[in-house]
Amino acid sequence: MEAKEAKPKLKKGFWKPEEDLILRKYVEIHGEGKWRTVSEKSGLKRGGRSCRLRWKNYLRPNIKRGEMSEQEKDLIIRLHKLLGNRWSLIAGRLPGRTDNEVKNYWNTHLHKVVSGDKTKEQQQQQMVKSPKPQVPSSATMAKTSPPDDKETEKMNHQVRSLSLQDFAQIFWDEGTFSLTTENILFHPFVGDDDFQSFLLL
């Protein structure tokens, strides 16, 4: 039995600093995309998807590392309530954070908080009071992303179109808006007529 094709054995597991360096340099010169060729041409013995993930989650410029701020935590909880496990959409509202990071953070910290921690329970109760519709499981949601501008616009549109009312409810606490300045800054409606109207409600 012949071996089909001497496939170079792909490396798995944690990335070494020198591998990061190679990938970073390659992307700086050639740009993002065509991840399969990145792995072939750069000499990295990594699969294209592994390269893409590493770049997207750790090497990309403007990645924010470190602990989540209170505003970020709050926003994640609220958006998760609204959007469900649409991590890429949620991450899109958190500058510098990646979907993987948000997902991990939710699974290790916030999920526990929301589903049981006494000290935080009160915060969550406010949101649990009025059940929010989840995003319809439409195949159009959150799958596939063309490059940035389009994607951003698409996400904003998606969130906008389904959630003006939902946001109004979510940010409504016991008869008082808890829409903070920070939340407004993160909010996709900023600058939109929709949002202006929303604020005037």
Next chain:
DNA sequence: AAGCATCACAACCGCAGGCAC
């Protein structure tokens, strides 16, 4: 000090949509 349990997070995998040919 050693062994075990749990936590936190990086990375991988399967699936599905978009796009080029």
Next chain:
DNA sequence: TGTGCCTGCGGTTGTGATGCT
């Protein structure tokens, strides 16, 4: 119009770090 490749998404797994007994 059909097919195959590329890429992104969400779920899951693996591994190192830390805490506890």
